Amino acid sequence: MYSVDLNSDLGESFGNYKIGNDDLIIPLVTSANVACGYHASDPVVMDKTIKMAAEAGIGVGAHPGYPDLMGFGRRNMVVTPDEAKAYVAYQLGALSAFTKKYGVPIQHCKPHGALYNMAGKDYALAKAICEAVYDFDPNIILLGLTGSELINAAKDTGLRACNEFFADRAYEEDGSLVNRKKEGAMIHDEALAVDRVIRVIKEKKVTAITGNDIELSIDSICVHGDGAKALEFVKKILGRLKEEGIATVSLKDKI
Numbered sequence: 001m002y003s004v005d006l007n008s009d010l011g012e013s014f015g016n017y018k019i020g021n022d023d024l025i026i027p028l029v030t031s032a033n034v035a036c037g038y039h040a041s042d043p044v045v046m047d048k049t050i051k052m053a054a055e056a057g058i059g060v061g062a063h064p065g066y067p068d069l070m071g072f073g074r075r076n077m078v079v080t081p082d083e084a085k086a087y088v089a090y091q092l093g094a095l096s097a098f099t100k101k102y103g104v105p106i107q108h109c110k111p112h113g114a115l116y117n118m119a120g121k122d123y124a125l126a127k128a129i130c131e132a133v134y135d136f137d138p139n140i141i142l143l144g145l146t147g148s149e150l151i152n153a154a155k156d157t158g159l160r161a162c163n164e165f166f167a168d169r170a171y172e173e174d175g176s177l178v179n180r181k182k183e184g185a186m187i188h189d190e191a192l193a194v195d196r197v198i199r200v201i202k203e204k205k206v207t208a209i210t211g212n213d214i215e216l217s218i219d220s221i222c223v224h225g226d227g228a229k230a231l232e233f234v235k236k237i238l239g240r241l242k243e244e245g246i247a248t249v250s251l252k253d254k255i
Contacts, residue, residue, distance in 0.1 A: 005220035011049035012040035036091035039065030039073025059250035064091035065112030073113035081128035088132035110143035120148035
């Protein structure tokens with residue numbers, strides 16, 4: 001039987017700025033990646049998001065990013081591995097104040113934005129992130145892009161690793177995500193996005209932006225919660241998964 005985790009980047013509102021539909025998305029996904037205050041979120045938002053996730057009984061993950069609120073963590077930064085390790089440790093600590101409050105563990109850690117993409121190709125950066133996670137709690141699962149240096153570093157560090165697929169992002173032939181600045185990077189056709197999800201689960205293949213197929217082995221699907229049609233998109237994915245007999249499970253059940 002096929003199964004997959006559905007994860008979503010959540011808790012990304014900040015102060016008076018509301019981003020996403022967390023209250024509507026949380027009941028539909030199996031894992032939540034919660035922003036930790038660097039690229040987005042604040043203590044009040046973290047508290048509220050963890051509370052909702054705990055009540056829904058879904059897996060809670062840390063979503064650490066670069067200290068870049070203005071750029072939403074999507075701008076590349078030049079930092080040393082030691083600095084990156086400290087940034088991730090700091091954010092794990094911040095989020096853990098709320099996971100402890102509501103009696104839920106940090107199930108996984110998924111770096112955000114530029115930190116995620118840079119670590120996907122930079123082993124030293126990836127290793128620093130994984131070491132920070134391992135030092136904090138070796139039971140935390142590292143969620144990273146399939147075949148990336150993040151996955152390699154997690155395994156080398158002794159962490160369990162899960163491979164992530166993005167339903168609404170285009171892929172290069174090397175398995176990396178197409179840069180958002182490049183035409184065709186985002187997939188706006190929801191039917192196509194859902195078809196890609198089913199195919200990668202069942203066939204372990206996806207068509208790259210070049211038109212050639214690449215092989216990907218995946219454990220989790222990322223469904224973004226901040227788009228205008230995010231809620232309907234998640235519902236369509238869930239409906240199709242049910243039709244195809246594919247179960248949704250949290251990351252801890254994929255290991």
